[in-house]
Amino acid sequence: MNSKLPLVLVLGGLSVVLAGCTFPSSRRTIPIGQANVLQRAEMGTVTSVREVNIEGQKSNLGMYGGGIIGGAAASGGRGVGGAVVQATGAVAGAVVGQAVEEVATRKRAQEITIRLDDGSTVSVTQEVSTGLFMDGDRVKVLNGGGGARVAMATN
Numbered sequence: 742m743n744s745k746l747p748l749v750l751v752l753g754g755l756s757v758v759l760a761g762c763t764f765p766s767s768r769r770t771i772p773i774g775q776a777n778v779l780q781r782a783e784m785g786t787v788t789s790v791r792e793v794n795i796e797g798q799k800s801n802l803g804m805y806g807g808g809i810i811g812g813a814a815a816s817g818g819r820g821v822g823g824a825v826v827q828a829t830g831a832v833a834g835a836v837v838g839q840a841v842e843e844v845a846t847r848k849r850a851q852e853i854t855i856r857l858d859d860g861s862t863v864s865v866t867q868e869v870s871t872g873l874f875m876d877g878d879r880v881k882v883l884n885g886g887g888g889a890r891v892a893m894a895t896n
Contacts, residue, residue, distance in 0.1 A: 768792045850866055
């Protein structure tokens with residue numbers, strides 16, 4: 742009997758368990774398609790700001806890379822049992838690899854709620870790139886080209 746088989750089974754089982762886990766975050770994660778969406782453009786005042794994450798990418802790179810690593814880590818067995826363990830390792834690795842890629846490509850963002858000068862309220866979610874907005878900030882909401890962003894108002 743192969744002495745590596747119990748280790749491979751444990752690693753394969755652990756990979757499956759970890760694949761079902763999500764990486765915790767103190768910020769809400771939103772789909773990338775919901776970032777930078779707005780219908781109007783005006784001056785206004787920030788009424789609330791919430792830290793969020795913009796969802797990361799889920800491409801085949803993470804899936805294939807994880808599958809290769811998982812399959813290689815579970816290799817070494819012989820016969821049908823070894824093939825099943827290697828296939829299980831490859832599948833678990835693919836799931837974990839894609840999850841790791843999504844977390845690694847998430848972007849820090851703010852969901853900014855603004856009371857416009859006409860009394861209406863809008864909300865824009867955008868990546869944090871330069872500075873953070875705070876309650877009470879006077880801002881301009883820029884909308885165009887299929888996206889929207891919030892910038893500090895200049896007097």
